Amino acid sequence: MDRETKISLMRTMLRIRKAELQLAVMFKNGKIPSGAHLYEGEEAIAAGVCANLRVDDYITSSHRGHGHCIAKGMDLKSMMSEVCGKATGCCGGKGGTMHMFSPGIGVMGTIGIVGGGMPIATGLALAAKLKGIDQVTVSFFGDGASNNGSFHESLNMASLWKLPVLFICENNQYATSVNVRRSTSVKDIGVRGISYNMPGLTIDGNRVEDVYAAASEAVDRARSGEGPTLIECKTYRIRGHFEGDPSWNYRTREEVAEARLRDPIEHWKQVLISDGVLDEAGFEVMNAEIDNEVAEAADFADNSPSPKPEDALVLGALHT
Amino acid sequence: MRQEMERDSRVFVMGEGVGPHGSCFKQTDGFCDLFGEDRCRDTPISELAIAGAAVGAALAGMRPIADLMWIDFTTLATDQICNQAAKLAYMSDGQVSVPVVFRATTGRLRSNGAQHSGSWYSWYINTPGLKVVVPSTSYDAKGLITSAIRDNGPVVYLEHKMLLNVKGEVPEEPYAIPLGVADVKREGTDLTLVATGYEVVDSLKAAEAVEAEGISVEVIDPRTLMPYDSDTILHSVRKTGRLLVVDEGFRFCGYGSEIIAMVVEQAMDDLSAPPRQLTAMHTTVPFSPSMEEYVFPNPERIADAIRATVGSKRAVKELSRG
Numbered sequence: 181m182d183r184e185t186k187i188s189l190m191r192t193m194l195r196i197r198k199a200e201l202q203l204a205v206m207f208k209n210g211k212i213p214s215g216a217h218l219y220e221g222e223e224a225i226a227a228g229v230c231a232n233l234r235v236d237d238y239i240t241s242s243h244r245g246h247g248h249c250i251a252k253g254m255d256l257k258s259m260m261s262e263v264c265g266k267a268t269g270c271c272g273g274k275g276g277t278m279h280m281f282s283p284g285i286g287v288m289g290t291i292g293i294v295g296g297g298m299p300i301a302t303g304l305a306l307a308a309k310l311k312g313i314d315q316v317t318v319s320f321f322g323d324g325a326s327n328n329g330s331f332h333e334s335l336n337m338a339s340l341w342k343l344p345v346l347f348i349c350e351n352n353q354y355a356t357s358v359n360v361r362r363s364t365s366v367k368d369i370g371v372r373g374i375s376y377n378m379p380g381l382t383i384d385g386n387r388v389e390d391v392y393a394a395a396s397e398a399v400d401r402a403r404s405g406e407g408p409t410l411i412e413c414k415t416y417r418i419r420g421h422f423e424g425d426p427s428w429n430y431r432t433r434e435e436v437a438e439a440r441l442r443d444p445i446e447h448w449k450q451v452l453i454s455d456g457v458l459d460e461a462g463f464e465v466m467n468a469e470i471d472n473e474v475a476e477a478a479d480f481a482d483n484s485p486s487p488k489p490e491d492a493l494v495l496g497a498l499h500t
Numbered sequence: 501m502r503q504e505m506e507r508d509s510r511v512f513v514m515g516e517g518v519g520p521h522g523s524c525f526k527q528t529d530g531f532c533d534l535f536g537e538d539r540c541r542d543t544p545i546s547e548l549a550i551a552g553a554a555v556g557a558a559l560a561g562m563r564p565i566a567d568l569m570w571i572d573f574t575t576l577a578t579d580q581i582c583n584q585a586a587k588l589a590y591m592s593d594g595q596v597s598v599p600v601v602f603r604a605t606t607g608r609l610r611s612n613g614a615q616h617s618g619s620w621y622s623w624y625i626n627t628p629g630l631k632v633v634v635p636s637t638s639y640d641a642k643g644l645i646t647s648a649i650r651d652n653g654p655v656v657y658l659e660h661k662m663l664l665n666v667k668g669e670v671p672e673e674p675y676a677i678p679l680g681v682a683d684v685k686r687e688g689t690d691l692t693l694v695a696t697g698y699e700v701v702d703s704l705k706a707a708e709a710v711e712a713e714g715i716s717v718e719v720i721d722p723r724t725l726m727p728y729d730s731d732t733i734l735h736s737v738r739k740t741g742r743l744l745v746v747d748e749g750f751r752f753c754g755y756g757s758e759i760i761a762m763v764v765e766q767a768m769d770d771l772s773a774p775p776r777q778l779t780a781m782h783t784t785v786p787f788s789p790s791m792e793e794y795v796f797p798n799p800e801r802i803a804d805a806i807r808a809t810v811g812s813k814r815a816v817k818e819l820s821r822g
Contacts, residue, residue: 274591283596295579303552333548337553340544
């Protein structure tokens with residue numbers, strides 16, 4: 181991995197982290213009309229996978245999708261405004277926190293129904309194959325979705341037709357309030373790839389270098405027509421299922437505190453410092469730049485107008 | 501469908517058995533030879549993935565036809581039809597479109613039993629973002645599938661099983677019948693009868709039967725159930741003053757109820773008799789022919805409902821049906 185990529189991964193993870201923490205503050209201040217499913221602690225997966233993608237490659241994502249949109253190149257103003265339900269959001273306020281789209285950069289939808297994105301990703305990849313182009317699709321989903329029929333139907337179909345798609349399972353240990361040990365028949369979801377005759381990996385999703393390397397190989401496989409790959413990235417959902425979910429009736433404070441010690445950003449910072457790629461001063465400069473960007477985006481979202489009520493009946497109020 | 505696949509290379513069909521077998525009801529007979537197995541694609545029995553892959557391919561600029569075989573099986577694909585296909589264009593504020601056709605057969609055949617006799621189009625009518633098409637003639641079927649394929653949004657295209665073997669005159673050249681335009685299948689002056697799918701056939705028989713009694717029935721086939729052509733129905737009701745809706749689906753929250761509600765809201769003053777509907781009875785569809793025949797409309801029951809609506813003195817049987 182070259183120096184530029186190493187720094188870029190850090191920047192992406194920090195942008196996601198800081199944007200999400202800013203949204204948590206905005207939620208507390210009543211700036212977000214709904215709850216929001218934040219991605220804190222899982223940033224290495226979005227960053228590590230999307231660093232291997234071209235602008236024209238596609239992704240589908242889940243209800244916890246802000247990080248994927250940022251990693252794929254979505255502007256923070258556009259993302260945060262959408263979360264706040266503003267007219268300036270990426271979908272003009274029609275989509276919201278769980279439904280973000282930006283086809284120009286390959287964000288083909290964060291899908292609010294658990295498991296809903298995988299069949300769609302399979303179809304996006306089928307289209308690439310039918311068109312004879314080397315475009316790759318990535319589907320991000322969680323451990324919970326791997327127990328949904330759509331996972332199994334999609335993996336079978338994608339493998340059968342050797343489609344250029346990556347199935348990235350973010351195992352953050354919790355499907356809403358249910359721990360993966362209470363919901364899932366296998367210890368490692370990666371082994372489920374075997375059932376569908378595709379490579380199935382289980383990796384540490386908090387080590388961005390591991391995610392980057394595994395995704396790089398899978399993207400090469402997909403692009404060269406060798407078919408799909410399942411990659412389970414083990415991570416941990418630091419926050420509740422949604423903002424406002426205390427979560428203490430199904431997990432302990434000790435468990436969360438222990439998980440915080442495996443912070444993906446802190447890990448990568450130590451790697452970059454020991455590699456001599458970045459020092460504390462350089463890290464602080466990056467921090468300050470991103471703090472500014474996030475603050476600006478938050479102000480922009482906060483000061484943006486709400487959509488006109490009657491635009492509820494207009495398809496494409498923002499974009500046509 | 502063949503002509504659209506010839507015209508537009510983005511159009512392809514996928515579903516269980518649509519390949520060399522030519523599909524369950526032979527709709528894609530010979531297509532593999534013409535278009536190859538990539539564009540006439542057999543699938544696993546994975547309704548959710550068939551529908552979802554069609555949605556994804558449509559997002560990427562293709563124009564897929566997802567053949568789900570029986571409307572009863574679309575229950576397994578409902579998330580992709582109702583939550584994804586129907587909503588993605590809206591949620592994205594028009595940044596993406598989903599030009600997909602979900603094709604399935606609908607209605608009863610003969611003793612297909614409870615899980616292969618559904619008329620569930622009201623479910624899909626009740627989902628903003630979907631168009632729903634039910635043709636009743638060969639001519640309409642061709643013109644409407646053409647429009648469904650060319651439409652930029654998702655269309656649920658339902659063919660009645662009892663009409664699949666009915667032969668009709670169809671021009672060889674391509675033509676499109678616009679979605680949302682009804683067809684007056686028979687002109688009349690005393691009563692407006694709105695029917696869809698196979699009920700159009702039975703309603704035309706019933707209209708013939710009561711003609712001899714001096715009752716002139718106008719039969720309207722909406723052809724597209726959503727969006728539906730309220731103008732044609734209202735125009736007819738304003739002429740006849742009476743309305744009967746015949747629906748193979750169920751009464752409650754059903755298509756027929758919606759047509760009646762629309763007419764009552766918009767043309768109450770033009771009605772000279774209470775509007776009426778004849779539907780399937782509100783029961784699971786039984787297997788045995790004697791019971792199956794009992795629960796659905798037929799020409800005799802439709803004729804009775806016509807007589808009752810126009811206030812004929814003839815004996816009217818089983819008016820509380822449905």
